[in-house]
Amino acid sequence: MDWFRSLIGSNFMSHMDAHEMELTNGSRIAVIGGGPAGSFFSYYALEYARRFGLEIELDIFEAKDFTKIGASGCNHCGGIVSESLVQDLATDGLVIPSDIIQRTISTYTLHTEQGTRIIRTPSEEHRIASVFRGSGPRGCLEKNTNGFDNYMLELCRQHGARVIREKVTALERTQDGIRVGCGKSPNRDYDLLVGAVGLNNKTLELFKGVCPAYSLPETTRAYISEFMMKPVDVEGSLGSSMHVFLLNLPQITFGALIPKYNYVTLVLLGEDIDKEIVHNFVRSDQVRACFPEDYPVDQIAPCQCYPYINVKQGRHPFADRVVLIGDSGSSKLYKNGIGAALITGKAAASTAIFEGISEKHFAKYYAPICKDLDRDNMVGKLIFGVTRLIQKSSIIKRGILHLVEREQSDAAASLRMSSVLWDTFTGSAGYRNILRRFLHPGLLFGLIRSTIGTLVPTFNHQKHEKQETRQTL
Numbered sequence: 001m002d003w004f005r006s007l008i009g010s011n012f013m014s015h016m017d018a019h020e021m022e023l024t025n026g027s028r029i030a031v032i033g034g035g036p037a038g039s040f041f042s043y044y045a046l047e048y049a050r051r052f053g054l055e056i057e058l059d060i061f062e063a064k065d066f067t068k069i070g071a072s073g074c075n076h077c078g079g080i081v082s083e084s085l086v087q088d089l090a091t092d093g094l095v096i097p098s099d100i101i102q103r104t105i106s107t108y109t110l111h112t113e114q115g116t117r118i119i120r121t122p123s124e125e126h127r128i129a130s131v132f133r134g135s136g137p138r139g140c141l142e143k144n145t146n147g148f149d150n151y152m153l154e155l156c157r158q159h160g161a162r163v164i165r166e167k168v169t170a171l172e173r174t175q176d177g178i179r180v181g182c183g184k185s186p187n188r189d190y191d192l193l194v195g196a197v198g199l200n201n202k203t204l205e206l207f208k209g210v211c212p213a214y215s216l217p218e219t220t221r222a223y224i225s226e227f228m229m230k231p232v233d234v235e236g237s238l239g240s241s242m243h244v245f246l247l248n249l250p251q252i253t254f255g256a257l258i259p260k261y262n263y264v265t266l267v268l269l270g271e272d273i274d275k276e277i278v279h280n281f282v283r284s285d286q287v288r289a290c291f292p293e294d295y296p297v298d299q300i301a302p303c304q305c306y307p308y309i310n311v312k313q314g315r316h317p318f319a320d321r322v323v324l325i326g327d328s329g330s331s332k333l334y335k336n337g338i339g340a341a342l343i344t345g346k347a348a349a350s351t352a353i354f355e356g357i358s359e360k361h362f363a364k365y366y367a368p369i370c371k372d373l374d375r376d377n378m379v380g381k382l383i384f385g386v387t388r389l390i391q392k393s394s395i396i397k398r399g400i401l402h403l404v405e406r407e408q409s410d411a412a413a414s415l416r417m418s419s420v421l422w423d424t425f426t427g428s429a430g431y432r433n434i435l436r437r438f439l440h441p442g443l444l445f446g447l448i449r450s451t452i453g454t455l456v457p458t459f460n461h462q463k464h465e466k467q468e469t470r471q472t473l
Contacts, residue, residue: 058156133149166184211324245287
């Protein structure tokens with residue numbers, strides 16, 4: 001075979017090998033992980049195959065039962081779904097039932113040490129919704145709570161996927177594909193392997209054996225906890241507003257309280273969040289003011305976790321017959337991980353069904369999608385770096401509050417700062433888009449004018465105090 005390769009040329013052979021790596025009738029796909037990324041890939045792969053007249057078998061390996069409450073059914077996420085994502089899914093015939101939605105979020109409430117401002121949605125298309133990823137937190141008394149992940153997994157099952165409730169323990173290359181091993185059942189052979197395991201390091205290490213150029217994503221720890229409250233108290237204290245905190249607290253890049261039906265979800269993002277950082281946050285006056293006066297917010301919540309989040313994408317998340325998607329491949333920095341799961345899952349499914357499953361196919365059609373997310377995240381790091389500087393500056397925060405107040409009180413005003421903050425909090429828009437809008441001359445001039453406007457009363461007040469002191473002396 002070596003003499004034959006040298007005779008006709010390695011380039012021709014590589015092209016021929018890549019051409020042979022295509023899905024055909026009867027091809028089998030293994031998707032490891034049944035969260036949003038795995039479900040989105042499975043749904044679109046089956047749908048594209050149906051349109052293409054291609055008969056395939058698709059197995060989803062997911063050991064977790066999303067119908068259970070607590071950690072055993074949860075994927076450790078704050079549970080925010082943007083309206084734009086809902087509309088993108090609806091365009092493809094994927095309509096999220098109303099019973100999945102815990103609460104529709106119509107406003108943001110921005111909290112700083114200098115004051116609080118309510119930010120209305122820039123338009124009806126920019127609303128967001130809160131959901132549970134599993135069937136509710138630990139201690140949940142509701143038995144009929146429906147979670148987003150279970151809905152998606154069941155939808156895939158209805159479209160022809162087989163869900164295998166086992167944990168994958170081994171991955172091995174064979175002459176014609178990938179062999180998947182589980183602890184309780186015989187090994188199975190597949191033509192294509194899809195990794196959608198999030199940031200599970202043990203499982204990701206298995207993928208390095210069949211995807212040797214792949215490097216694991218860099219991570220940091222976040223914090224999520226659930227506070228059980230009476231629905232009337234959730235409505236009375238937080239309403240239909242997501243409460244975001246821009247406080248001068250070390251290591252916290254973003255803090256939010258997300259109202260649901262009878263729970264409030266606390267999400268903290270930053271640099272390796274630990275218990276002390278959490279306690280400092282919940283004990284702040286701004287956070288305590290969002291709860292009923294007698295609510296023990298500083299007590300340890302029965303349902304809490306410190307999940308890893310992706311802060312730098314894994315390198316080269318594909319090989320012949322292997323592709324990694326979602327957090328395992330490329331995601332969005334800090335925000336809208338479900339949206340990134342849709343983007344990467346859909347792109348990988350389109351590549352596999354319509355183009356091929358070789359490394360070259362994924363490099364040509366899938367990698368550009370990941371690179372675009374990576375480039376956007378580089379801008380995101382710049383934005384959050386600026387955010388941390390703003391957190392430390394009471395002057396700039398006063399200017400932002402003043403500008404937001406002007407925009408929100410004037411129906412004819414352009415909501416430049418309000419919409420930039422809204423999209424930064426939700427992650428609905430790309431970071432490059434957000435930065436471009438933030439650098440708009442009208443926004444920058446408005447922010448400078450508002451900041452100077454907040455300084456003048458302070459200067460006059462200090463001058464008046466000095467005059468009174470002189471008169472007293």
